[in-house]
Amino acid sequence: MTVEHATNPAPRDPDTGVGVVISIDAMGGDRGPAVVVAGMAESAEKNPEIRFIVHGDESVLSGLIARRRSLAGRCDIRHAAGTVTMDDKPSQVLRKGEGTSMWSALESVKQGEAQVAVSCGNTGALMALSMMRLRKLPGVNRPAIACLWPSRNPQGFNIMLDVGADIRADAHDLLQYALMGASYARNGLGLERPRVGLLNVGTEEHKGRAELKQAHEMIEKAANGSFDYIGFVEGGDLPSARVDVIVTDGFTGNVALKTGEGTAKLVGDFLKDAFSNSIMSKFAAILAMTSLKRLQKRIDPRRVNGGIFLGLNGTVVKSHGSADATGVSAAIKLAFTLAQSGFQDRLAARVAQGTAAATAEGGA
Amino acid sequence: MTVEHATNPAPRDPDTGVGVVISIDAMGGDRGPAVVVAGMAESAEKNPEIRFIVHGDESVLSGLIARRRSLAGRCDIRHAAGTVTMDDKPSQVLRKGEGTSMWSALESVKQGEAQVAVSCGNTGALMALSMMRLRKLPGVNRPAIACLWPSRNPQGFNIMLDVGADIRADAHDLLQYALMGASYARNGLGLERPRVGLLNVGTEEHKGRAELKQAHEMIEKAANGSFDYIGFVEGGDLPSARVDVIVTDGFTGNVALKTGEGTAKLVGDFLKDAFSNSIMSKFAAILAMTSLKRLQKRIDPRRVNGGIFLGLNGTVVKSHGSADATGVSAAIKLAFTLAQSGFQDRLAARVAQGTAAATAEGGA
Secondary structure, eight states: OOOOOSSSOOOOOTTTSOOEEEEEEOSOSTTOHHHHHHHHHHHHHHOTTEEEEEEEOHHHHHHHHHTOGGGTTOEEEEEOOBOOOTTOOHHHHHHHOTTBHHHHHHHHHHTTSOSEEEEOSOHHHHHHHHHHHHOBOTTOSSOEEEEEEEOSSTTSEEEEEOSSSOSOOOHHHHHHHHHHHHHHHHHHSOOSSOEEEEEOSOSSTTOSOHHHHHHHHHHHHHOSSSOEEEEEEOGGGTTOTTOSEEEOOHHHHHHHHHHHHHHHHHHHHHHHHHHTSSHHHHHHHHHTHHHHHHHHHHHOTTTTOOEEEESBSSEEEEOOTTOOHHHHHHHHHHHHHHHHTTHHHHHHHHHHHHHHHHHSTTOO | OOOOOSSSOOOOOTTTSOOEEEEEEOSOSTTOHHHHHHHHHHHHHHOTTEEEEEEEOHHHHHHHHHTOGGGTTOEEEEEOOBOOOTTOOHHHHHHHOTTBHHHHHHHHHHTTSOSEEEEOSOHHHHHHHHHHHHOBOTTOSSOEEEEEEEOSSTTSEEEEEOSSSOSOOOHHHHHHHHHHHHHHHHHHSOOSSOEEEEEOSOSSTTOSOHHHHHHHHHHHHHOSSSOEEEEEEOGGGTTOTTOSEEEOOHHHHHHHHHHHHHHHHHHHHHHHHHHTSSHHHHHHHHHTHHHHHHHHHHHOTTTTOOEEEESBSSEEEEOOTTOOHHHHHHHHHHHHHHHHTTHHHHHHHHHHHHHHHHHSTTOO
8 A cells, every 4th residue: 555656756755764644635625724734733733744745726735835834744645636525425536536635645645646635525435436436455345444432431432333334234244344343443542452342232132133143253252362352332331431432323323323413412512501591600610611611622513523434445534524633633633643553454354364363164 | 080989989079069079099109109198289279179099008008198188088098909119011900900000090081980090000000000991082092101201382381292102193093183182171171272393303394204194194184173273393393482282203202301300300400410529519509599499499300290091981091100299299280180171071171173174184
């Protein structure tokens, strides 16, 4: 994945010759390229090793980048005239997407110029284009989107996948999700031996769907030292400290993700109401400001910004369409961490190895 | 459903001859019969019309009831020696459940002595026994469990079903859930024209499972004046003010319910941490006490205590196993509201009528 491309050398550090290159789709988000460039600048300040290939309207991007001192000499702009909008259907984008900033951003990963691509664009279109341009990893039938979930664990987050790449998943797909999720937890969250759970409606043996029982056995067999399989977990365990990676199909995962976000927002809004209720409570809010800001930070969706596409020949980070500079910077940080750890090669190796173990006679 | 049973007259008001009779399984919860009787007493104080048939160990119950003035002359105790525990498997309970307080409580509804049964017992066992003793309502293939969800709507709650009666649901089942949920919203929440939505992963036409597309068309056809069908909704809409009744299969509904509860609890715990963070924040917490209590009340799971079994020949309210007296009282209040409105007969009529409309040529 790090082969140099002859005509477009990656913008590595001129002194050391090394660096992590992230490919950025600068045009896709709801808030436009200025916010994306601001997020890049935040990341560049914190990580001297980071370099960017930036895809989009060159006349706009060169101006925005020139105004950020931290980005000086660290960006390679690739002009792309087209933009994939939030309303474009994946099927349209597959037919007419060439020449868009999204297509171009994936191309840099495909050509080995960049290790990871980051886009704020339309999820469906980005997944469809990623599948077409990067292709599925050998042995993976359905790629997945993994998200981070605020949790009681020391690392602050749990991982859940799939949260919407595909609405179906059979037992073999769920096994792949377990292997990919465990690899992501090791490389993205730094957990040496992540604990993996399979989402179900009850922990009793007699409950659950047939494919879940089958996946349960397959994942148990595949868990040979690189991760622990803790069995079935329930919706209430998503933020729990007894699991790090939660495996489910994309339909259930997407409903759970949006339910969790919706509930957190509801409680947050009720809290605001409570504090603007009386003069006394407004005064209390001022006194508790520091503590409330700390709380806000713990459940801030911007901190967990960055769904990851797993199971392709290349890593793609999907940032929220409405992300601000802090959100974009969080997504880039995640991309940087994964690129630095050599995640893509490790993931491919784990998938190949784990699938062999789960399907071998008598286990491994 | 109000036919008198010769040997066991319902304990109606001696002056007026009328009253609402609730059948109580007093033994099933985690906290034992004392908490159940305390909840009955709370309800009895608030509702002079309420009467109880109480099932369980007579020697224990008569002592507990005698100590509550509000229950004097309003309870008919039926001795049942056995108790269904939280660990009993539904299959065991079906074989050996006769003589338990749960079985006996359902029998009072079956015999028409009581309008609604309330139990804190094991959900799986209660559903299995309810199916066997009360039987399915004509036209209903899969009964459902409906729960209340804190929301931004004026009524304070939305309804979601199924949250775990069955892990599968085809298009016809989802239609039944829509009809039953709408009837529950009218009679339980007092909404004249509830808005019904179908849970999906996206609002775009090209997304979602085949059975959801089919159910979408069937529910649209059935919505003829008694409710509005607003189409697909997502996980984030569960607490929203644009929908009153959310329809989904029992697997997805159960995951969503537990995810929502888990998230609310996580945010609540983080909030407590924030307020015990410093002397300043502790002082602020004291000042904001009234407002925080108001917030707590809005998201208090005890207020939404009471899953309802719909689609049987009789209404059963399932209270949380760990409910305290306030929780039990909330479940009884819900049972009382439904009994008073003649819910069971209305539900049966709506299901028959709505199914005919959805399957009629050219709609109705």
